[in-house]
Amino acid sequence: MAEPKKKRITDIGPPSYENFLPPIIKKNYGKWKYHEIIKPGVLMHVSESGDKLYSVRAATPRLAATDTIRLFAQIADEFCDGFLRYTSRNNVEFLITDEKKVEPCIAKLKKEGYPVGGMGNSITNIVHTQGWVHCHSAATDASGVVKCVMDELFPYFESMKLPAKLRIAFACCLNMCGAVHCSDIALLGVHIKPPVVSHDTLPAQCEIPTTVSACPTGAVRTATVDGKPSVEIVEEQCMFCANCFTVCPSIKLNNPTDGLSVWVGGKVSNARHEPMFSKLAIPYIPNEPPRWPTVVKSVKNIVEVYAKNARKFERMGEWIERIGWPKFFELTEIPFTKYHIDDFTHAGESFRRSVYFRQSDVRE
Amino acid sequence: MAAKLRETPLIDELLKGPWPSFVKEIKKCAQNEKNERGSARSNDLLGVLERSYKETIGHWKHGGIVGVMGYGGGVIGRYNDLPEEFPNVAHFHTIRVNQPSGWFYTSDILRKLCDIWDKHGSGITNMHGSTGDIVFLGCATDDLEPTFADLTALGFDLGGSGSAVRTPSCCCGMARCEWACYDTMALTDDLTRTFQDELHRPAFPYKFKFKMSGCPNDCVASIARADMSIIGTWRDDIQIDQKAVADYASKLNLENDVISRCPTKCMSWDGKKLSIDNSNCVKCMHCINAMPKALAPGKDRGATILLGSKAPIIGGALLSSVIVPFLKIEPPYEDIKELAEAIWDLWAEHGKNRERVGEFIQRIGMGNFLEQIGLEPRPEMVINPRSNPYIFYDQDQE
Numbered sequence: 001m002a003e004p005k006k007k008r009i010t011d012i013g014p015p016s017y018e019n020f021l022p023p024i025i026k027k028n029y030g031k032w033k034y035h036e037i038i039k040p041g042v043l044m045h046v047s048e049s050g051d052k053l054y055s056v057r058a059a060t061p062r063l064a065a066t067d068t069i070r071l072f073a074q075i076a077d078e079f080c081d082g083f084l085r086y087t088s089r090n091n092v093e094f095l096i097t098d099e100k101k102v103e104p105c106i107a108k109l110k111k112e113g114y115p116v117g118g119m120g121n122s123i124t125n126i127v128h129t130q131g132w133v134h135c136h137s138a139a140t141d142a143s144g145v146v147k148c149v150m151d152e153l154f155p156y157f158e159s160m161k162l163p164a165k166l167r168i169a170f171a172c173c174l175n176m177c178g179a180v181h182c183s184d185i186a187l188l189g190v191h192i193k194p195p196v197v198s199h200d201t202l203p204a205q206c207e208i209p210t211t212v213s214a215c216p217t218g219a220v221r222t223a224t225v226d227g228k229p230s231v232e233i234v235e236e237q238c239m240f241c242a243n244c245f246t247v248c249p250s251i252k253l254n255n256p257t258d259g260l261s262v263w264v265g266g267k268v269s270n271a272r273h274e275p276m277f278s279k280l281a282i283p284y285i286p287n288e289p290p291r292w293p294t295v296v297k298s299v300k301n302i303v304e305v306y307a308k309n310a311r312k313f314e315r316m317g318e319w320i321e322r323i324g325w326p327k328f329f330e331l332t333e334i335p336f337t338k339y340h341i342d343d344f345t346h347a348g349e350s351f352r353r354s355v356y357f358r359q360s361d362v363r364e
Numbered sequence: 365m366a367a368k369l370r371e372t373p374l375i376d377e378l379l380k381g382p383w384p385s386f387v388k389e390i391k392k393c394a395q396n397e398k399n400e401r402g403s404a405r406s407n408d409l410l411g412v413l414e415r416s417y418k419e420t421i422g423h424w425k426h427g428g429i430v431g432v433m434g435y436g437g438g439v440i441g442r443y444n445d446l447p448e449e450f451p452n453v454a455h456f457h458t459i460r461v462n463q464p465s466g467w468f469y470t471s472d473i474l475r476k477l478c479d480i481w482d483k484h485g486s487g488i489t490n491m492h493g494s495t496g497d498i499v500f501l502g503c504a505t506d507d508l509e510p511t512f513a514d515l516t517a518l519g520f521d522l523g524g525s526g527s528a529v530r531t532p533s534c535c536c537g538m539a540r541c542e543w544a545c546y547d548t549m550a551l552t553d554d555l556t557r558t559f560q561d562e563l564h565r566p567a568f569p570y571k572f573k574f575k576m577s578g579c580p581n582d583c584v585a586s587i588a589r590a591d592m593s594i595i596g597t598w599r600d601d602i603q604i605d606q607k608a609v610a611d612y613a614s615k616l617n618l619e620n621d622v623i624s625r626c627p628t629k630c631m632s633w634d635g636k637k638l639s640i641d642n643s644n645c646v647k648c649m650h651c652i653n654a655m656p657k658a659l660a661p662g663k664d665r666g667a668t669i670l671l672g673s674k675a676p677i678i679g680g681a682l683l684s685s686v687i688v689p690f691l692k693i694e695p696p697y698e699d700i701k702e703l704a705e706a707i708w709d710l711w712a713e714h715g716k717n718r719e720r721v722g723e724f725i726q727r728i729g730m731g732n733f734l735e736q737i738g739l740e741p742r743p744e745m746v747i748n749p750r751s752n753p754y755i756f757y758d759q760d761q762e
């Protein structure tokens with residue numbers, strides 16, 4: 001065997017961020033004084049020294065071709081001396097020091113199809129997962145639903161008219177890469193049929209004790225099938241979480257009946273109210289590719305009812321807490337079902353144990 | 365010449381509308397003449413996706429063990445279940461590339477990363493993955509080592525996967541935010557470097573994530589998404605510029621928009637002067653967010669450390685809970701590192717397979733946990749003391 005030419009490099013970690021900071025940031029690091037959103041999609045940070053940095057925020061579909069990244073690089077060269085950054089919500093920000101370049105940069109981005117916005121009291125990019133593009137447990141496509149929802153909510157991306165910011169997140173299965181469970185609106189892919197076991201391949205592919213212990217409800221049991229060790233699923237005990245499927249390739253859960261659920265009222269920031277989990281609004285909507293009309297309509301309805309009724313600065317969850325959940329279901333006309341009532345480990349914590357609630361309006 | 369694009373009438377519907385289209389991005393890759401092998405992969409990906417749209421089901425299979433030599437993570441194996449029809453995506457693995465802290469780049473470094481990915485892979489990326497990594501989507505098994513060699517030569521390394529430290533990430537902090545109460549990017553960079561072995565060689569019961577947010581606005585959702593959430597805060601008085609407050613008084617309704625929205629009602633405004641009873645301020649950030657020119661966090665800054673948040677799998681979703689109410693965050697960060705290591709030692713020894721730290725604490729009890737890692741119980745850690753009398757009194761007391 002030929003000697004390797006170079007020593008293999010490992011465990012170096014990422015390059016230092018200091019290599020990529022524009023001079024204005026190096027100079028004013030830790031010395032920023034205040035910021036303003038001067039128009040939708042444009043932040044101005046002012047430092048103690050009086051320096052001003054303009055950040056122009058554009059949407060990306062998260063999934064990006066290398067040629068698109070090269071396009072962003074070229075735009076950064078043209079307007080920002082080559083400096084840009086990405087946000088935690090898959091937007092790209094162009095870091096401009098010359099105010100005169102802000103408008104031309106926006107024009108260029110819009111022309112190339114990457115709209116500018118997503119700041120302040122807006123709906124910004126939807127954080128999302130891989131979906132049918134790349135994941136084995138996806139109950140729905142991620143990028144496709146996100147595209148359709150954002151096409152419809154687009155005016156809210158380009159403006160700042162909402163009572164507060166509204167954060168939407170998407171995960172295509174309960175693994176929730178990107179933990180969507182604390183979002184104003186969360187879209188979550190769900191499986192609704194129990195897993196199917198391939199008894200032929202299981203003994204060779206899976207560790208049976210691991211598979212059994214993977215199930216949170218004890219629905220996976222050891223079994224002997226045709227004289228060979230395997231597992232069986234107690235269907236009544238299954239809540240379709242995919243844990244067994246994650247640890248055992250011989251268990252199949254994906255099914256054309258998979259769909260989506262909608263959750264509302266979560267937040268992570270501490271402003272005014274402590275962080276909150278999102279709560280169930282709609283238990284199931286079937287997959288309707290390519291444009292998912294029911295999901296789009298449902299999300300738009302929730303956004304519009306919120307926009308109309310919430311007070312200034314009130315996030316979705318704060319608004320619902322003020323008016324009460326019965327009113328939320330009444331205003332959105334979403335049916336309340338048995339699925340909305342928790343029946344898992346800490347279920348009782350969400351039962352109302354007082355007469356402290358608003359009686360609904362008298363109807364017939 | 366790139367091959368003819370596959371016919372994809374269903375997903376072509378996603379080329380329409382004002383929001384940027386991921387289908388357009390995949391098609392760009394499928395038509396990239398500089399990258400013949402990669403474009404064939406992207407073209408097959410279009411075919412697989414069209415098929416999923418037709419059948420409303422995914423076509424990806426579990427990954428086996430794939431990776432680069434000496435690492436136990438950083439690559440997620442992915443195989444297609446229709447390899448005859450779509451041979452170019454038969455194996456189509458994900459490479460996680462550890463991002464620089466704060467996701468700042470120069471055009472030059474981005475082009476070099478693109479060159480590497482066009483040379484070896486599909487040309488499809490995620491900027492960025494959920495944990496924060498640069499994600500290269502669609503690498504064949506044989507191309508993993510060469511991609512890795514080119515990445516490390518450029519100064520990049522792989523991120524975490526599996527039961528390991530996952531790639532730490534942070535908000536832009538002091539680089540571009542006046543509210544940062546500590547240097548999130550420096551801490552993230554330092555922890556990532558310190559824990560390279562824990563990141564690349566999974567040895568824990570399950571994953572462990574660090575997320576650093578510079579203030580309680582928590583822009584990286586650290587409280588919901590990190591096993592260790594390090595959230596900036598302060599101990600002294602909110603800085604007030606009374607003149608700027610007066611300017612806001614003409615734009616905002618100070619009483620309705622700010623004073624009455626304070627969760628502890630610790631502010632007052634007499635028409636001329638804003639007063640804050642700082643001893644009752646819970647650092648929620650609302651007043652500062654509403655009047656960024658007039659108010660700022662105090663000067664005695666640091667962070668609160670919280671532990672244990674996670675998505676539902678396996679035992680249900682959790683938010684992180686307070687473990688260190690206040691800590692000054694200063695290099696070389698020995699206290700944070702020692703705390704993390706103490707937690708890992710305990711959890712690695714007693715945690716069950718696929719049990720996150722948050723679930724582990726609930727199983728063994730927070731009191732026990734604190735004792736084992738050597739922290740004192742503090743009232744800030746709970747909303748209220750227990751109301752049930754089922755107390756496990758120690759048996760070895762005098």
Ligand code: SF4
Pocket residue numbers: 129130131135136137138139171172173174175176177
């Ligand atoms: S949320 Fe589930 S299906 Fe979606 S990418 Fe993550 S693990 Fe895969």
Ligand code: SF4
Pocket residue numbers: 194195214215216217218219220233237238239240241242243244245
């Ligand atoms: S899907 Fe979840 S609940 Fe159902 S059998 Fe598998 S692990 Fe158990």
Ligand code: SF4
Pocket residue numbers: 535536537541542543544545577578579580581582583584
């Ligand atoms: S978390 Fe706080 S410090 Fe960090 S970017 Fe957000 S607002 Fe600024």
Ligand code: SF4
Pocket residue numbers: 272625626627628629630631640644645646647648649650651652
């Ligand atoms: S930060 Fe929050 S709690 Fe503190 S004074 Fe301002 S509004 Fe009140």
